Amino acid sequence: MRAPTPVHRGATDALGALIAAPLLATAALVTLLPTSFLGGGTRSWWRRGDNRGDALAAKDAAAEAFYELDSAQREVRISVEMIEAVEDSPAAHRAVAEFATLSQRVDEASHAYIEAVDAHDLTSEELDAGAAARARRELTKVCDELRGVKADLDRFAGTLAPLLERAEAELSRLVPAVDRAKQALLGATEALDAARALGLRADDLAARLAALAPELTKLNQGAGVHGVRDTLRRAEEVHTAAEAIRGEAARLPERAREIDRRLASLRTRTEALANRAQTVDPVLSELRRRYTVSCWQDLQQVPERAAHAIEQARAKLEEAARARAEQRWPDATAQLATVRALLNDADEAVSGAASRLQALNEVAKDPSAEVERTRFALRDAQRLAMAGRSTPDPRHAVPLDRAVSRVDLAVAALEEGRHPDYWHFLTEMAAIRRTAGEVVAAIREDLAAGR
Structure with missing residues (x-):
């Protein structure tokens, strides 16, 4: 090949300069453009991807904490409502109040979670690294709050065991x-x-x-x-x-059969008592003939009293029979009770007159039996008063000594009078025996008390 001539060399150099100039300019331009423009990426671009992932992870963790807290709150609420429905104790009231406070905290934490989630769209293509980092921080904080409230709720649930046992x-x-x-x-x-x-x-x-x-x-x-x-x-x-x-x-x-039996029985008793009441007048006649006025004066109203009671009893029996027929059981029972009371009163009056005559006849024939009966009661009281003592208690001795004197006076009055008041004698002997009985009761009470 022929060596280039000087003219050729000049032309070649000029051509090379023309080719090299654009290449140098391009290289200079490349050095001035951002790397991100060229597709190589910058440091903030690849860190944006990490922040989005962290934020999404924080969001998932917060969501899990939110649902766990919500479930725990529902379970505890069921327990508290059961306790509130069953228990009425101070402990139950405190538990209800404490749960209300915790529920308020749950609501606040849940509201903060919802606000944090709504505030950050982590799926947006326009999410920058700073926004993703802020979202991660806020969601992490919310997650911690949710977990903290749940921990307190769990501790509270543990304190409910005794109340739950009683409620169950x-x-x-x-x-x-x-x-x-x-x-x-x-x-x-x-x-x-x-x-x-x-x-x-x-x-x-x-x-x-x-x-x-x-x-x-x-x-x-x-x-x-x-x-x-x-x-x-x-x-x-x-x-x-x-x-x-x-x-x-x-x-x-x-009950119906019993009322029928009582009706029949009380009718029979009423008629029997009416027959017995007819004997009162002869009894009173003998009392008037043989004894002083004081022996029978209080019996003068017995015939009239007995007749009136028997008349009322018959009327009440008729009312009881009507109530039985109409099946008014309480009324029938009440009327029969009234009949029984009336007959008891009449019976006592009629029997009293006959008993008075018998008692007066016996004491008029031989008053010594009544006297001996009374003295025996006094001696028994005196022996008890001296038991374990060299001298009796004056509280016991004085009424007994007076009672002995009363016996002597009553016997003397009976023997000296031309028309003895046997009824006064009988009532006096009965009163003396009551005195002896009262002394005996007092002594026994003292012994029981250790006095």
Whole structure:
């Protein structure tokens, strides 16, 4: 190849300069442009990806803490509501108040979580590194708050164990108590039906049973509507009332038979007493003839008193019979009780006149038996007063000494009088024996007390 001539060399150099100039300019331009423009990436670009991932992880952790706290709160709320429904103790009230405070903290932490999540769109392509970092920090803080509240909630739940045990024990009583109440109502209904089948209306029992219907409705509505405590109380009250109705209904046939027996018995007794009352006038006649006025004066009203009582008894028997026919059992029972009281009063009056005559006849024939009976009571009291003592207690000796004197005076009055007051003598002897009995009772009381 021919060597270039100087002309050729100049041309070649010029051409090379022309080619090299654009290349140098391009190289210079490249050095001036940002690397990110060339596709190589900058440090802030690749760190943006890490911040987004951290923020998303923080968001996931916060969401998990939020749901865990929400679940824990629901569980604890169920426990607290059960305690509140069953327990009425100061400890239960404190637990309810503490849970209300914790629930407020839960609400605040949850609200902060929701605000933090809504404040940051981590899926946005426009999310820069700073925003992602802020989102991560806020979500991490919220997550820590949620977990802290849950820890406090868990600790609180642990303190509820004793209250829960008592509440569960009460709840375990609820279903059996309601069942017992319903069974008692069924038993009362069946007993009432059985009584009615025998022709017994039992209207009062039916009314009492009907009055329990609203309570049965509330029992069926359950503790969810009326509370555990009120439901338990209502079940016990219904059970007691229904059992009472059932018992009375079951006894109703026997009650009717008993009233019939008492009606017949009291009618017989009334007629027998009316016949006995006719003997009072002859008794009074003999008393007037043989004894002083003081022996019979207080018996003058006996015939009239007995006749009036018997007349009232007959009227009450008729009222009792009408009440029995109308099945007004309480009225019939009350009327029969009045009849019995009237007959007892008349019987006492009639018997008193006959007993007075007998007692006066006996003491008029031989007063020594009455005197000996009284002296025996006094000697017995005196022996007890001297037991273990060289001298008796004046509290006991004085009334006994007076009683001995009274016996002597009563005997002397009986022996000296032309018309002895035997009734005064008898009442005086009875009074002296009562005095002796009172002294004996006082001595025994002192011995029992160690005096």
